[in-house]
Amino acid sequence: MKFLAVLGLLATASGAATTGAELRFLSCPVYRDTDAGKKSGCWLATDPASGIRYDITTAPTKADWNRAVLVEGRVAANPADNPCGGVVLEAARVSVLDRPCTRHMLPAEGFPGRKFVLPDRNVRPLYASHDLPPKPWVAQNFIIPFDFDSDFITYQLSDYYLDRAVSYALDVRASRVDIMAYAATKPTLVSGERLAEDRAIARSRAERVRDWFTMRGIPLQVVHIRWQDAKVPRPGPETDMLVAPSLRVVDIRITPGA
Amino acid sequence: MAAFNFRPMMWPIAAAAILATVGIAQPPSPPPDRWWKPDEGRRFPAVLDYENDYGVLRTLLIGGPIETRDHAFFRAIGPDGRACVTCHQPADGMSLSAASVQHQWQAVGPRDPLFAAYDGSNCPSLPQQDRASHSLLIDHGLIRIARPWPPLDQNRKPVKADFTIEVVRDPTGCNLDPQWGIDSARHQISVFRRPRPVANFKYIEAMGFAYDPKAGMPLPVDPDTGKPVSGNLMADGRVLSLQSQMREAAGTHLQFMKAMDRKDIAQILDFESRLYVAQQTDRVGGALEADGAEGGPRKLADSPAGRLGSQGVAIWSEFAAWEKPAAIVKDGSAQTAFRQSVARGARLFRDRTFLITDSAGITSPVGFGNPVRNGCAFCHNMSQMGMDVAPGQVDLGTTNQPFADPAPHLPLFRIRCLGKPHPHYGKMILTSDPGYALTTGRCADVGRITLQTLRGLSARAPYFSNGSARDLRGIIDYYDRRYDIRYTEQEKQDMVNLLKSL
Known part of the structure; x- marks a missing residue:
């Protein structure tokens, strides 16, 4: 309620x-x-x-x-x-x-627009130096935001968080990656229209995130996916504390290997 | 571009210099060493220069020369007498210019293995003695590429495409041919494309990032090795590694039914990985590495690959020294004017923005916006090479209507999207080459073509995958029309001079 x-x-x-x-x-x-x-x-x-x-x-x-x-x-x-x-x-x-x-x-009508500035949330190139996380390695959680009714990994937003998750999994030789995907299936009134995500999008998000891990070299057998309807909004930094987008996320928990 | 007529200026530099020195009259035919025939057994030198219309192209073979006798790249294999070198000629920037094709037709005719029926003609079923049967290769430098329909994935399994394809126009007859067409037992679609340069592979294979923002996915994984790859091979991305490309080429272009053996592949890989090609000298501007500039292939061999120009070495900053008045002689000479023009062209390439619209790979599905204001370097972003650091499948419209220039010589296909409409064209698309969609089976990929390297352009007209730009000016004019850039005449010339110098 x-x-x-x-x-x-x-x-x-x-x-x-x-x-x-x-x-x-x-x-x-x-x-x-x-x-x-x-x-x-x-x-x-x-x-x-x-x-x-x-x-x-x-x-x-x-x-x-x-x-x-x-x-x-x-x-x-x-x-x-x-x-x-x-x-x-x-x-x-x-x-x-x-x-x-x-x-x-x-x-333009006199408006200057904005000069482009590289956003903070950008994926680092492969040739950039990269340090392993300090030991002891601990389980970590990551949240990946999505656009409405989309499983596309948003450039300079979702890819940034997902790259951090995948990199961590690679660094700590993850023994288990748990992926829980959500869809905002509960209809809400927006501009006079009932808006809800397709339930199937949660599964698509889970599978896409799984593919990110496996294509980067995490063994398929350690990646476990689930999906469900979103129940409770959880605004956080990944969604810039916005309420509605926090229903369209994937949770990832990475357990380090030995 | 002027016709390629093998005047003395077109000869290899060493030969021309000798002839000039001893005062020998112009011979009636070109010297034998411009065109590399299979099985010639020549030595491939460490430095190989060939003149072209704009100056001299240099090919460096890092690590020293090789003997080409029995070398897998130069050896004729298969029934047609073809070798890799047949379509990847050193004088043409390790690609194949239409001018060279025309010369081979005039000099040798249909007996030259270049004109092999399988892909050196408009269709294998046509009378192979007739010039008209080879018109796309002779007049446009286009090789027939037969793609399976439905597409096959990397494991050769059929892909369930989300579009249908039908033949609207078939000037070559090959797409409706009972033996070779889409309804034949082969189930092939024939598209016609320019051979890609076989050089500078350090850059083509480089992976700058682990992800492809255009797809919202990690880089593709080579099924042979399980390792990620750059995704920048082939116009339609149909193979992911050079090894796969060789096997594919051996089975198609070379009609060599057995797969190449490991020794052959290793030999070709070694050769190709050592090749660097770039324009070295301009006829007007002189040495492209003079007075602080860093043109030519040496810089390519010595630089790290896969770097994003916007975050590191700016694209075409090789010519930055020529932007500084003190670095060049203010003598009002044509050489000085050319160098200043190249420097302006480089700056235009980086800084001149325009509205990019309805170009899948840029304006969809990645969220850059449609339109997005940006410039040439948005996609041509790799330092030193001008290709895309990410897998570069982009729809410029060169093959899709309404953006494509009229091309009555090419087939025309009607694509009907079965699921979601194409984000920019809707449910139905008319195209002369679906490009990447023939690999992925996705309607959203129709007309997306992998960006090419921009080096050695002077040696390998015509341009774009379907040869629709006859010369360097044609490239600039196409972009100017497509994106309403409104270059001035001077700006167009500056851009052409830059492209000449790469």
């Missing part, structure tokens, strides 16, 4: 760009062609409930101007920061949906 109350609050959180408020809405994205170098364009999406246009550019998954998006995020603390012509959502998450949209592009 507590979970439903939280989601219900999210669904109706509209009308004003309240700092820190967690938003969730469906929209057709608009691209603003600012040019401050590579990856500097802006993505905007309007919350149909409030009519407020948000700047969703910082989401790890960028939008596709031909397809609808599910936007999740929190209104940024600094309202004066407006590089794209929209209220900035921080900790933004964008899920690209299989719903068509009419593509639309705005000119």
Whole structure:
């Protein structure tokens, strides 16, 4: 019940760009062609409930101007920061949906956009130096976030956490890797629509994560997968403390070998 | 690009110099050592220079020369008398230029093993004495690649494709041929592609990251070794290792039914892993490693491979010294102007951004956005080589309508996606080459082609996997059209001069 109350609050959180408020809405994205170098364009999406246009550019998954998006995020603390012509959502998450949209592009109109900065969550190259974790090795847990209704490993978000998990498993010669995948199957009202993940996506997530381990050299027999419907949100750093995305995760527990 | 007519300037440098010195008149035919025939038994030197339209291409064989007699790369195997070298010629950057093909047709005709019926003609069922039966190879430098349908995975098991394919246009006749077509007992789809350069493999095989962001997966694993591989071999990624490529080539292009033995494979691997190819000298700009620049193949041999240019050595910073006015003579000469142009081209390559749209591998499924503003170096990101550090299967639109240039000489296929529509084309796609989709069986991969190395371009026109860019300017013009870049005329020339110098 507590979970439903939280989601219900999210669904109706509209009308004003309240700092820190967690938003969730469906929209057709608009691209603003600012040019401050590579990856500097802006993505905007309007919350149909409030009519407020948000700047969703910082989401790890960028939008596709031909397809609808599910936007999740929190209104940024600094309202004066407006590089794209929209209220900035921080900790933004964008899920690209299989719903068509009419593509639309705005000119820069004086907005500078953002100069690209390599995000903190990026996978290190193979040629970078790498130290083994200090002994004694202990069991560790990892959480891998996913976009809505997707099992794709999101670039510079999910891949960062999953690479850490796989690297740890390799470093400590894991004797067991337990993978538990979740899907947000409970319908919630978003922008007037009931939205729920397909139950099968949990299994797909589990299998994809398993493949990451086995393709990197972890023996198949030590990797154990399970999947189930998500019951309780567990906001954490992997989801930037957002509530709804925390239902779309995979938990990994790695037990070191001898 | 001017026709390749084997004027004296096209000869190997040593030969030309000798002829010039002793004042011998221009011979009526090219010297014998530009085209490497199978079983010639020549020595492959440690440094091998050939002229081309823009200057001199240099091939380095690190570790010293080899004798090619009985060497597996140079030995004719199979019934057609073909060898690996037939389609991977040193003068053509270890690839094969259309100009060289035209010369071989004029000089030797259909008897040359290059024109073997299996893949050196438009279709094996055509009359092999006729030039028209070899038109795609002669006019466009295209080899017939017969792909199984449905696709086979790395273990030769059928892949359940999520699309159907039908033949819309079949100018070669091969896709509807009762013996060789899609409905024949062979169940083959014939696509036509340029041979890829066999050199600089340190870079092609390099793994910069453990993951392929385009697929959201770890690098592919070679079934032979169980080890990850770069995923950058072959236009459609159909084989994952050089060993597999050799076996595949032996069974198809060379019509050598027995698999190569381990000794042959080891010999070829040794040879190929020691080859570095790049343009060494420009006819106008002079030495490409002069005045602080670092062009030419030596730099390739000496540098670590698989580095991401955006986080390390910037792509084409080999020519950074020419960006500094003090480093070049301000004499207003053509050489100075060329070098400045190359330096500008390198900067354009790195810094000029444009909107990349509807290009699977970039704008889907990885979340870069559609569109995404970026430049050439977004995908051509590997230091020194200009290929993709990640597996580089990208749909530029060179084979897919509406982006592809008209190509009435090529077959046209209609792809119908059975499951999810293609993220950019929808349920139905018209393509002259489904590319990577012929390996994966995924509709979302139609038209994705593995990026190539950008070295030795001057020696191996035409360009793109289907030869649709006749010359270097054609490459720039295609990108300019495809992504509405709006290069100025000067910028186009700067980019061409950069590509000439690689």
